[in-house]
Amino acid sequence: MAESNKMKEMPVNKLMVQMGIPMILSMALQAVYNIVDSAFVGNMKAGSEAALNALTLVFPVQMLMVAVGIGTGVGTNALLARTIGQGNSKKAAKVAGNSLVLGVIIYVVCLLFGFFGVREYISSQTVDAEVLEMGVSYLRICCVISFGIIFFSLFEKLLQATGRSLYSTIGQVVGAVVNIILDPIMIYGIGPCPEMGVKGAAYATVIGQVGVSLIWWAFPITEVISCLIGYLFLKRIRKYKVNALS
Numbered sequence: 001m002a003e004s005n006k007m008k009e010m011p012v013n014k015l016m017v018q019m020g021i022p023m024i025l026s027m028a029l030q031a032v033y034n035i036v037d038s039a040f041v042g043n044m045k046a047g048s049e050a051a052l053n054a055l056t057l058v059f060p061v062q063m064l065m066v067a068v069g070i071g072t073g074v075g076t077n078a079l080l081a082r083t084i085g086q087g088n089s090k091k092a093a094k095v096a097g098n099s100l101v102l103g104v105i106i107y108v109v110c111l112l113f114g115f116f117g118v119r120e121y122i123s124s125q126t127v128d129a130e131v132l133e134m135g136v137s138y139l140r141i142c143c144v145i146s147f148g149i150i151f152f153s154l155f156e157k158l159l160q161a162t163g164r165s166l167y168s169t170i171g172q173v174v175g176a177v178v179n180i181i182l183d184p185i186m187i188y189g190i191g192p193c194p195e196m197g198v199k200g201a202a203y204a205t206v207i208g209q210v211g212v213s214l215i216w217w218a219f220p221i222t223e224v225i226s227c228l229i230g231y232l233f234l235k236r237i238r239k240y241k242v243n244a245l246s
Contacts, residue, residue: 029172030066033179033208034059037201040183044197047130051198054134057125061139065110065146069153072102077157084161096158103154107147114143134198141202148209155213171212179208 034055041051076099083092122135142149152175156168182204189195196203 025169025172029169029176032176033205034062036176036180036183037205040187041198041201044187047134047197050128050130051134053126053128053131054122054138054198055201057122057131057135058139058142061121062142062149065143065149066153068106069103069150070157072099072106073154073157076154077161080158080161099154099158100151103147103150107150110143110146110150114140114146118143138198138202141199142206145206145210148206148211148213152209152212175208175212178211179204182207 038052038055041055042048044051076095080092080095080099083095118140119132119136122132122139126132126135152171156171159168183201184190185193186196186200186204187198188200193200
């Protein structure tokens with residue numbers, strides 16, 4: 001069955017299972033980043049209590065960024081699925097392109113907040129100097145490198161709109177595994193990596209999110225390359241056939 005017709009032709013029950021389970025896993029894995037960060041930060045030799053307090057202040061802002069990204073993606077998902085169902089590939093491409101532009105705008109807002117608003121926000125939530133510095137360090141990294149979390153939310157919905165929900169789950173699993181591996185290395189300073197504490201947790205999180213975005217970006221690029229190779233291969237075969245007949 002052609003991928004583009006799957007959502008129209010597949011039985012409803014089978015479609016719900018095939019698309020619903022990856023979506024559920026994807027949302028569950030979204031929470032893994034915060035859970036893993038809290039677990040490793042809570043076991044730091046020094047300042048673990050202050051670090052956990054700092055993460056508690058930061059998580060609402062992270063969830064806000066995720067909500068904005070997913071909200072934009074859901075709107076794109078609905079419109080993109082409809083245009084694909086109508087067979088309007090030109091409009092579908094325009095919808096996907098506009099969603100990426102919105103993603104860039106959202107990232108610019110998060111970037112500006114990371115540079116100019118983080119300290120004001122954290123200082124409004126606590127008077128503890130240690131918690132303040134840890135919270136600022138963590139949140140600033142997450143905001144400045146927030147293009148990972150924003151675009152991974154957008155790409156996830158774009159993939160789901162085209163019936164490729166399994167790809168989004170694969171990306172989420174890879175991102176969560178990367179975060180789990182990098183957290184102890186960067187927080188505690190294992191091997192050649194210096195001990196970074198809370199900053200290490202932030203870097204591990206954004207690296208995992210950026211990795212997911214790159215993987216999801218690679219899926220359509222891979223498909224385009226495969227189609228191009230197939231086209232060139234068929235063209236070459238046709239040329240040989242013409243030469244053989246002549």
